[in-house]
Amino acid sequence: MRLTNIYNYPQWYVDMVSGFLYDPTDGGRRRSDCSATRSINPLQQIVLTRRYGDSVAVDVSDMTWIILGQAAHSACYHAQTRSINRLKRAAKLAGEPEPEDLPALEDRLYVPIVTKHGVFTYSGQPDRICFDHTVRDLKVTSAWKLVFDKEHREWQRQLSIYNAMGYAYGLPVVDKGQICAILKDWQKSKAEDSPDYPQANVQFLDFELASPDTTFKWLQQRAEEIADAMELGDDELPPCTAEEIWAKDEKWAVYKDEKSKQAMRGGVCDTQEQAEAKLEAIKADCPGAYVEHRPGRHIRCDFDPDLWAKHGIVSPGYCKIAPFCKQHQEYLAEQGLEVPEPAEPVLVS
Ligand code: SF4
Numbered sequence: 001m002r003l004t005n006i007y008n009y010p011q012w013y014v015d016m017v018s019g020f021l022y023d024p025t026d027g028g029r030r031r032s033d034c035s036a037t038r039s040i041n042p043l044q045q046i047v048l049t050r051r052y053g054d055s056v057a058v059d060v061s062d063m064t065w066i067i068l069g070q071a072a073h074s075a076c077y078h079a080q081t082r083s084i085n086r087l088k089r090a091a092k093l094a095g096e097p098e099p100e101d102l103p104a105l106e107d108r109l110y111v112p113i114v115t116k117h118g119v120f121t122y123s124g125q126p127d128r129i130c131f132d133h134t135v136r137d138l139k140v141t142s143a144w145k146l147v148f149d150k151e152h153r154e155w156q157r158q159l160s161i162y163n164a165m166g167y168a169y170g171l172p173v174v175d176k177g178q179i180c181a182i183l184k185d186w187q188k189s190k191a192e193d194s195p196d197y198p199q200a201n202v203q204f205l206d207f208e209l210a211s212p213d214t215t216f217k218w219l220q221q222r223a224e225e226i227a228d229a230m231e232l233g234d235d236e237l238p239p240c241t242a243e244e245i246w247a248k249d250e251k252w253a254v255y256k257d258e259k260s261k262q263a264m265r266g267g268v269c270d271t272q273e274q275a276e277a278k279l280e281a282i283k284a285d286c287p288g289a290y291v292e293h294r295p296g297r298h299i300r301c302d303f304d305p306d307l308w309a310k311h312g313i314v315s316p317g318y319c320k321i322a323p324f325c326k327q328h329q330e331y332l333a334e335q336g337l338e339v340p341e342p343a344e345p346v347l348v349s
Contacts, residue, residue, distance in 0.1 A: 036124030057345035069140040120223035126162035148246040164215035257288035312345035
Protein backbone atom coordinates (compact mmCIF):
# COMPACT_ATOMS: atom_id res chain seq x y z
CA MET A 1 0.00 0.00 0.00
CA ARG A 2 1.25 3.50 -0.85
CA LEU A 3 1.37 6.11 1.87
CA THR A 4 1.04 9.91 1.75
CA ASN A 5 1.47 12.53 4.45
CA ILE A 6 -0.78 15.42 3.43
CA TYR A 7 -0.74 17.05 6.89
CA ASN A 8 3.06 16.86 7.21
CA TYR A 9 3.17 14.67 10.30
CA PRO A 10 6.73 14.28 11.67
CA GLN A 11 8.92 11.59 10.14
CA TRP A 12 9.11 9.49 13.35
CA TYR A 13 5.31 9.16 13.30
CA VAL A 14 5.31 8.25 9.61
CA ASP A 15 7.98 5.61 10.29
CA MET A 16 5.88 4.17 13.11
CA VAL A 17 2.77 3.94 10.92
CA SER A 18 4.72 2.44 8.00
CA GLY A 19 5.86 -0.35 10.30
CA PHE A 20 2.25 -1.39 10.86
CA LEU A 21 1.30 -1.82 7.19
CA TYR A 22 0.14 -5.34 6.41
CA ASP A 23 2.92 -7.35 4.78
CA PRO A 24 1.64 -10.56 3.12
CA THR A 25 5.23 -11.90 2.95
CA ASP A 26 5.78 -11.43 6.71
CA GLY A 27 9.12 -9.70 6.16
CA GLY A 28 9.95 -11.96 3.22
CA ARG A 29 9.82 -15.08 5.44
CA ARG A 30 6.55 -16.57 4.20
CA ARG A 31 4.13 -15.96 1.38
CA SER A 32 0.41 -15.83 1.87
CA ASP A 33 -2.21 -15.60 -0.89
CA CYS A 34 -4.83 -14.23 1.46
CA SER A 35 -5.14 -13.43 5.15
CA ALA A 36 -8.02 -14.75 7.24
CA THR A 37 -9.15 -11.14 7.67
CA ARG A 38 -9.25 -10.50 3.93
CA SER A 39 -10.80 -13.83 2.99
CA ILE A 40 -14.05 -12.81 4.68
CA ASN A 41 -14.32 -9.54 2.76
CA PRO A 42 -16.80 -9.34 -0.12
CA LEU A 43 -15.54 -11.27 -3.16
CA GLN A 44 -15.66 -8.18 -5.36
CA GLN A 45 -13.53 -6.28 -2.86
CA ILE A 46 -10.95 -9.10 -2.67
CA VAL A 47 -10.58 -9.25 -6.45
CA LEU A 48 -10.43 -5.48 -6.95
CA THR A 49 -7.89 -5.18 -4.13
CA ARG A 50 -5.70 -7.73 -5.91
CA ARG A 51 -6.04 -5.75 -9.13
CA TYR A 52 -5.76 -2.19 -7.89
CA GLY A 53 -4.43 -2.45 -4.31
CA ASP A 54 -0.93 -1.40 -5.38
CA SER A 55 -2.29 1.72 -7.09
CA VAL A 56 -4.15 2.90 -3.99
CA ALA A 57 -2.64 5.51 -1.71
CA VAL A 58 -3.85 6.23 1.82
CA ASP A 59 -2.79 8.98 4.13
CA VAL A 60 -0.90 8.56 7.40
CA SER A 61 -3.76 10.46 9.07
CA ASP A 62 -6.16 7.61 8.18
CA MET A 63 -3.89 5.01 9.78
CA THR A 64 -4.50 6.17 13.36
CA TRP A 65 -6.87 3.29 14.05
CA ILE A 66 -4.30 0.77 12.87
CA ILE A 67 -1.94 2.05 15.56
CA LEU A 68 -4.70 1.74 18.16
CA GLY A 69 -5.52 -1.73 16.85
CA GLN A 70 -1.88 -2.78 17.16
CA ALA A 71 -1.71 -1.30 20.66
CA ALA A 72 -4.80 -3.33 21.62
CA HIS A 73 -3.28 -6.51 20.16
CA SER A 74 -0.04 -5.83 21.99
CA ALA A 75 -1.88 -5.25 25.30
CA CYS A 76 -3.70 -8.55 24.75
CA TYR A 77 -0.42 -10.34 24.07
CA HIS A 78 1.17 -9.02 27.28
CA ALA A 79 -1.93 -9.83 29.35
CA GLN A 80 -1.80 -13.35 28.00
CA THR A 81 1.91 -13.67 28.78
CA ARG A 82 1.25 -12.53 32.37
CA SER A 83 -1.59 -15.08 32.69
CA ILE A 84 0.66 -17.89 31.47
CA ASN A 85 3.47 -16.89 33.80
CA ARG A 86 1.03 -16.72 36.73
CA LEU A 87 -0.21 -20.24 36.00
CA LYS A 88 3.36 -21.53 35.69
CA ARG A 89 4.39 -19.86 38.97
CA ALA A 90 1.33 -21.25 40.77
CA ALA A 91 2.15 -24.77 39.52
CA LYS A 92 5.78 -24.40 40.59
CA LEU A 93 4.82 -23.18 44.07
CA ALA A 94 2.43 -26.11 44.45
CA GLY A 95 5.18 -28.50 43.31
CA GLU A 96 3.04 -29.57 40.33
CA PRO A 97 4.00 -29.93 36.64
CA GLU A 98 3.18 -27.03 34.33
CA PRO A 99 -0.40 -27.12 33.00
CA GLU A 100 -0.48 -28.78 29.60
CA ASP A 101 -3.20 -26.74 27.91
CA LEU A 102 -1.67 -23.29 28.25
CA PRO A 103 -2.93 -20.92 25.55
CA ALA A 104 -0.96 -20.38 22.38
CA LEU A 105 0.63 -16.95 22.18
CA GLU A 106 -0.25 -14.71 19.29
CA ASP A 107 1.64 -15.93 16.26
CA ARG A 108 1.08 -15.78 12.50
CA LEU A 109 -0.19 -19.10 11.24
CA TYR A 110 0.03 -20.32 7.62
CA VAL A 111 -2.24 -22.96 6.16
CA PRO A 112 -1.85 -24.18 2.55
CA ILE A 113 -5.02 -25.46 0.87
CA VAL A 114 -4.97 -27.55 -2.30
CA THR A 115 -7.47 -26.31 -4.90
CA LYS A 116 -8.17 -27.13 -8.54
CA HIS A 117 -6.06 -24.05 -9.40
CA GLY A 118 -3.07 -25.11 -7.26
CA VAL A 119 -1.96 -24.44 -3.68
CA PHE A 120 -3.50 -21.39 -1.99
CA THR A 121 -1.99 -20.29 1.32
CA TYR A 122 -4.00 -18.52 3.99
CA SER A 123 -2.41 -16.70 6.92
CA GLY A 124 -3.90 -15.53 10.18
CA GLN A 125 -2.92 -14.09 13.53
CA PRO A 126 -5.49 -14.71 16.27
CA ASP A 127 -5.15 -12.91 19.60
CA ARG A 128 -5.90 -15.88 21.80
CA ILE A 129 -6.43 -19.50 20.93
CA CYS A 130 -7.93 -21.98 23.35
CA PHE A 131 -7.55 -19.93 26.53
CA ASP A 132 -10.69 -21.00 28.46
CA HIS A 133 -11.56 -22.89 25.25
CA THR A 134 -12.40 -19.73 23.34
CA VAL A 135 -10.82 -18.20 20.23
CA ARG A 136 -10.68 -14.44 20.66
CA ASP A 137 -9.92 -11.51 18.43
CA LEU A 138 -9.84 -7.78 19.06
CA LYS A 139 -11.30 -5.40 16.52
CA VAL A 140 -10.90 -1.64 16.56
CA THR A 141 -13.84 -0.86 14.34
CA SER A 142 -16.64 1.55 13.54
CA ALA A 143 -19.81 1.55 15.66
CA TRP A 144 -21.64 1.61 12.33
CA LYS A 145 -20.38 -1.86 11.53
CA LEU A 146 -22.34 -3.17 14.50
CA VAL A 147 -25.39 -1.13 13.53
CA PHE A 148 -25.55 -2.26 9.91
CA ASP A 149 -24.09 -5.73 10.13
CA LYS A 150 -26.29 -7.41 12.70
CA GLU A 151 -25.27 -11.01 12.19
CA HIS A 152 -21.51 -10.51 12.02
CA ARG A 153 -21.15 -13.51 9.73
CA GLU A 154 -17.72 -12.28 8.62
CA TRP A 155 -16.41 -12.31 12.19
CA GLN A 156 -17.90 -15.70 12.97
CA ARG A 157 -16.16 -16.99 9.86
CA GLN A 158 -12.84 -15.39 10.79
CA LEU A 159 -12.87 -16.94 14.26
CA SER A 160 -13.74 -20.32 12.73
CA ILE A 161 -10.75 -19.91 10.39
CA TYR A 162 -8.44 -19.21 13.34
CA ASN A 163 -9.82 -22.28 15.08
CA ALA A 164 -9.19 -24.44 12.00
CA MET A 165 -5.69 -22.96 11.61
CA GLY A 166 -4.93 -23.70 15.25
CA TYR A 167 -6.12 -27.26 14.66
CA ALA A 168 -3.75 -27.54 11.67
CA TYR A 169 -0.95 -26.47 14.05
CA GLY A 170 -1.87 -29.19 16.53
CA LEU A 171 -3.85 -27.03 18.98
CA PRO A 172 -7.04 -28.36 20.57
CA VAL A 173 -10.30 -27.67 18.73
CA VAL A 174 -12.69 -25.33 20.50
CA ASP A 175 -16.28 -24.41 19.68
CA LYS A 176 -16.62 -20.91 21.07
CA GLY A 177 -15.37 -17.60 19.75
CA GLN A 178 -15.52 -14.05 20.97
CA ILE A 179 -14.92 -10.71 19.29
CA CYS A 180 -14.00 -7.77 21.49
CA ALA A 181 -15.11 -4.81 19.34
CA ILE A 182 -13.56 -1.49 20.40
CA LEU A 183 -15.70 1.17 18.74
CA LYS A 184 -13.45 3.97 17.58
CA ASP A 185 -16.21 6.40 16.57
CA TRP A 186 -18.75 5.60 19.30
CA GLN A 187 -20.84 8.59 20.42
CA LYS A 188 -22.84 8.80 23.62
CA SER A 189 -25.40 11.10 21.99
CA LYS A 190 -26.13 8.51 19.27
CA ALA A 191 -26.51 5.79 21.91
CA GLU A 192 -29.08 7.98 23.68
CA ASP A 193 -30.81 8.64 20.40
CA SER A 194 -31.25 5.04 19.29
CA PRO A 195 -31.46 1.67 21.08
CA ASP A 196 -30.09 0.06 17.89
CA TYR A 197 -26.81 1.92 18.36
CA PRO A 198 -24.24 0.16 20.64
CA GLN A 199 -24.85 1.36 24.18
CA ALA A 200 -21.17 1.28 25.23
CA ASN A 201 -17.88 1.85 23.41
CA VAL A 202 -16.69 -1.75 23.81
CA GLN A 203 -18.88 -4.70 22.84
CA PHE A 204 -18.22 -8.43 23.43
CA LEU A 205 -19.85 -10.67 20.85
CA ASP A 206 -20.01 -14.42 21.35
CA PHE A 207 -20.11 -16.94 18.53
CA GLU A 208 -20.56 -20.66 18.02
CA LEU A 209 -17.75 -21.79 15.72
CA ALA A 210 -17.95 -24.06 12.70
CA SER A 211 -15.91 -27.26 12.89
CA PRO A 212 -12.40 -27.24 11.33
CA ASP A 213 -13.66 -29.70 8.72
CA THR A 214 -16.47 -27.37 7.60
CA THR A 215 -14.10 -24.41 7.67
CA PHE A 216 -11.41 -26.09 5.56
CA LYS A 217 -14.11 -26.90 2.97
CA TRP A 218 -15.16 -23.24 3.01
CA LEU A 219 -11.54 -22.08 2.65
CA GLN A 220 -11.07 -24.35 -0.35
CA GLN A 221 -14.30 -23.11 -1.95
CA ARG A 222 -13.32 -19.51 -1.22
CA ALA A 223 -9.89 -19.95 -2.80
CA GLU A 224 -11.58 -21.34 -5.92
CA GLU A 225 -14.15 -18.53 -5.98
CA ILE A 226 -11.33 -15.98 -5.81
CA ALA A 227 -9.40 -17.70 -8.60
CA ASP A 228 -12.55 -17.93 -10.78
CA ALA A 229 -13.50 -14.30 -10.10
CA MET A 230 -10.00 -13.18 -11.09
CA GLU A 231 -10.92 -14.33 -14.62
CA LEU A 232 -13.89 -11.91 -14.75
CA GLY A 233 -13.93 -8.29 -15.91
CA ASP A 234 -14.48 -5.55 -13.31
CA ASP A 235 -18.09 -5.11 -14.40
CA GLU A 236 -18.81 -8.87 -14.24
CA LEU A 237 -17.84 -9.35 -10.59
CA PRO A 238 -20.56 -10.43 -8.15
CA PRO A 239 -21.95 -7.24 -6.56
CA CYS A 240 -21.58 -6.61 -2.84
CA THR A 241 -24.80 -7.03 -0.87
CA ALA A 242 -26.58 -4.35 1.16
CA GLU A 243 -25.21 -5.98 4.30
CA GLU A 244 -21.66 -5.95 2.90
CA ILE A 245 -21.72 -2.28 1.92
CA TRP A 246 -23.21 -1.30 5.32
CA ALA A 247 -26.17 0.28 3.57
CA LYS A 248 -27.81 2.98 5.63
CA ASP A 249 -31.43 3.83 4.82
CA GLU A 250 -32.53 7.39 4.31
CA LYS A 251 -33.94 9.11 7.41
CA TRP A 252 -35.89 12.22 8.35
CA ALA A 253 -34.68 14.10 11.43
CA VAL A 254 -36.68 16.64 13.44
CA TYR A 255 -34.73 19.62 14.83
CA LYS A 256 -36.15 22.00 17.44
CA ASP A 257 -34.68 25.08 15.74
CA GLU A 258 -31.95 26.28 13.39
CA LYS A 259 -29.43 26.49 16.24
CA SER A 260 -29.83 22.79 17.25
CA LYS A 261 -26.72 20.76 16.46
CA GLN A 262 -28.56 17.45 16.89
CA ALA A 263 -32.01 16.14 16.10
CA MET A 264 -34.42 16.23 19.05
CA ARG A 265 -34.42 13.13 21.27
CA GLY A 266 -36.26 10.33 19.42
CA GLY A 267 -36.58 12.66 16.43
CA VAL A 268 -34.79 10.53 13.80
CA CYS A 269 -37.56 8.82 11.79
CA ASP A 270 -37.70 6.15 9.10
CA THR A 271 -40.36 7.97 7.07
CA GLN A 272 -41.19 11.54 6.23
CA GLU A 273 -44.74 11.03 7.56
CA GLN A 274 -43.45 10.03 11.00
CA ALA A 275 -41.18 13.07 11.09
CA GLU A 276 -43.98 15.42 10.00
CA ALA A 277 -46.20 14.03 12.77
CA LYS A 278 -43.49 14.70 15.39
CA LEU A 279 -42.97 18.17 13.98
CA GLU A 280 -46.67 18.88 14.24
CA ALA A 281 -46.69 17.72 17.87
CA ILE A 282 -43.95 20.18 18.95
CA LYS A 283 -44.75 23.05 16.60
CA ALA A 284 -46.70 25.02 19.24
CA ASP A 285 -43.76 24.95 21.72
CA CYS A 286 -41.02 25.15 19.07
CA PRO A 287 -42.15 27.38 16.23
CA GLY A 288 -38.69 27.16 14.60
CA ALA A 289 -38.74 23.35 14.41
CA TYR A 290 -38.08 21.74 11.04
CA VAL A 291 -37.47 18.37 9.34
CA GLU A 292 -34.17 17.53 7.64
CA HIS A 293 -33.90 14.74 5.06
CA ARG A 294 -30.80 12.55 5.51
CA PRO A 295 -30.09 10.59 2.31
CA GLY A 296 -29.18 6.87 2.50
CA ARG A 297 -25.52 5.90 2.29
CA HIS A 298 -23.28 2.99 1.43
CA ILE A 299 -20.96 3.57 4.36
CA ARG A 300 -18.33 0.95 3.53
CA CYS A 301 -17.88 2.44 0.04
CA ASP A 302 -17.67 6.08 1.18
CA PHE A 303 -14.58 8.08 0.32
CA ASP A 304 -13.89 11.78 0.08
CA PRO A 305 -13.90 12.78 -3.63
CA ASP A 306 -12.09 16.07 -2.87
CA LEU A 307 -9.14 14.29 -1.25
CA TRP A 308 -9.08 11.85 -4.18
CA ALA A 309 -9.01 14.72 -6.69
CA LYS A 310 -6.51 16.84 -4.75
CA HIS A 311 -4.15 14.24 -3.27
CA GLY A 312 -4.99 10.92 -4.98
CA ILE A 313 -5.81 9.24 -1.63
CA VAL A 314 -8.77 7.11 -0.57
CA SER A 315 -10.10 8.47 2.71
CA PRO A 316 -11.48 7.24 5.08
CA GLY A 317 -11.08 4.00 3.12
CA TYR A 318 -13.28 1.32 4.73
CA CYS A 319 -13.05 -0.12 1.21
CA LYS A 320 -9.80 1.17 -0.22
CA ILE A 321 -10.53 0.30 -3.83
CA ALA A 322 -13.90 2.12 -3.91
CA PRO A 323 -12.81 4.60 -6.65
CA PHE A 324 -12.15 1.61 -8.96
CA CYS A 325 -15.39 -0.22 -8.18
CA LYS A 326 -18.00 -0.28 -10.98
CA GLN A 327 -20.82 -0.98 -8.52
CA HIS A 328 -19.97 2.10 -6.50
CA GLN A 329 -19.45 4.20 -9.62
CA GLU A 330 -22.97 3.23 -10.76
CA TYR A 331 -24.39 4.08 -7.34
CA LEU A 332 -22.77 7.54 -7.54
CA ALA A 333 -24.01 8.01 -11.11
CA GLU A 334 -27.61 7.40 -9.93
CA GLN A 335 -27.16 10.47 -7.74
CA GLY A 336 -25.64 12.52 -10.53
CA LEU A 337 -22.12 12.15 -9.10
CA GLU A 338 -18.97 10.68 -10.54
CA VAL A 339 -15.50 9.71 -9.36
CA PRO A 340 -13.17 12.61 -10.26
CA GLU A 341 -9.77 12.12 -11.84
CA PRO A 342 -7.22 11.53 -9.07
CA ALA A 343 -4.15 13.67 -8.50
CA GLU A 344 -0.79 11.89 -8.49
CA PRO A 345 -0.19 11.21 -4.77
CA VAL A 346 2.97 12.57 -3.16
CA LEU A 347 4.28 9.46 -1.44
CA VAL A 348 6.29 9.43 1.79
CA SER A 349 9.88 8.36 1.34
S1 SF4 B 1 -16.71 -0.03 -3.05
FE1 SF4 B 1 -18.46 -0.94 -1.99
S2 SF4 B 1 -19.49 -2.13 -3.56
FE2 SF4 B 1 -17.39 -1.77 -4.28
S3 SF4 B 1 -16.14 -3.49 -3.59
FE3 SF4 B 1 -16.00 -1.90 -2.04
S4 SF4 B 1 -17.61 -2.43 -0.55
FE4 SF4 B 1 -18.09 -3.53 -2.45
